[in-house]
Amino acid sequence: MCCSVGFARTLGLALLPLALCSILANLLLLFPMGEISYIQQDRLAGYVWYFGGLGGGGLLMLVPAVAFITLGKCSCCWNESLMMCGSVLAAVVGLAGSSYCFVVSGFSLVQGPQCFTSYGWTYPFADQGGRYLMQPETWSRCLQPVHIVEWNVTLQCLLLGLAVLEFILCLLQLGNGLVNVICRPCCYKQEYSLNA
Template sequence: MCCSVGFARSLGLALLPLALCCIVAHLLLLFPMGEITYVQQDRLASYILYCGGLGGGGVLMLVPAVVFFTLGKCGCCWNESLMMCGSAFAAMVGLAGACYCFVLSGLTLLQGPQCFTAMGWTYPFANEGGTYLLEPETWSKCLQPLHIVEWNVTLLCVLMGLAVLEFIICLVQLCSGLVHAVCRPCCYKQEYSLNA
């Protein structure tokens, strides 16, 4: 029991800073250069408002992080199989959150920022299929907010990287939880039959 529970707790401890980093990164996306006027005037890329980093990679990821970290600390009324089964369900919540964060960050990258150009407020890179990412010389189309393309690309790439790490951690715990939930009762039956 100690090994599987201890492993899950260490994974929960690893998830906590990742979730907090996702929340911070998304908050920075909502307030480019620390200004609140763009969110107030609805001048942000539309996918940012779906809160992929804040909700999926952040708040939703706190569920498995807390479950993993507190595993076995609530008393001895739960056996290990039930605890591992509960951690597997929490891991599935985490997988969903990580996928949500990754997909929305990717869609936002493809769409590009909403910014003020010579044509007014528009999405100058929306129809380019993300090719603008390889053409930094075109980023100067965006006049306001200043350096918005660099700001978005950096933070969205950070969110995608964090989402991948969260996905891997939750997948590892899902597999571990399922293996321990299924195999542990079998081991107990074997031990009981040997001792009988």
């Protein structure tokens, strides 16, 4: 049990900076190139308001991170199986959060940013199905905010990567917790029969 608790705590410590980075990346999406005027004028892409990094990959990910880190430190009378069941539930919350972050970031990348073009404020890449990502020469269609495509692509790709890492870590703890919940009673029975 000690090994599995230590493993869970390590995963929790790894999730914490990933969640904070997701929150930071999502906040940066709200302020293209560090300017607040675009948020005031409601000129941000629609998917930014779904808060994939802030909610899913960030705040929701703090639930499993804290649960894994504090595993076994509670002075209440929980037995070991119940404690691992709690970590399994926290891992499921983390899987849901990272999946949400991944889906929102993916759709945002495919749609592309809202920007000012020669035709006014529009989504110039929305009908391309993400092909614009391989055609950086077309990014100059966006006149304002300056370098918004690079800003958007970098941060959304960062969120995608963070979501994948968070998903893997939560999946590892899900497996770890399930193995302990299922196999721990068997180990106790074997130990009891050997001692008898």
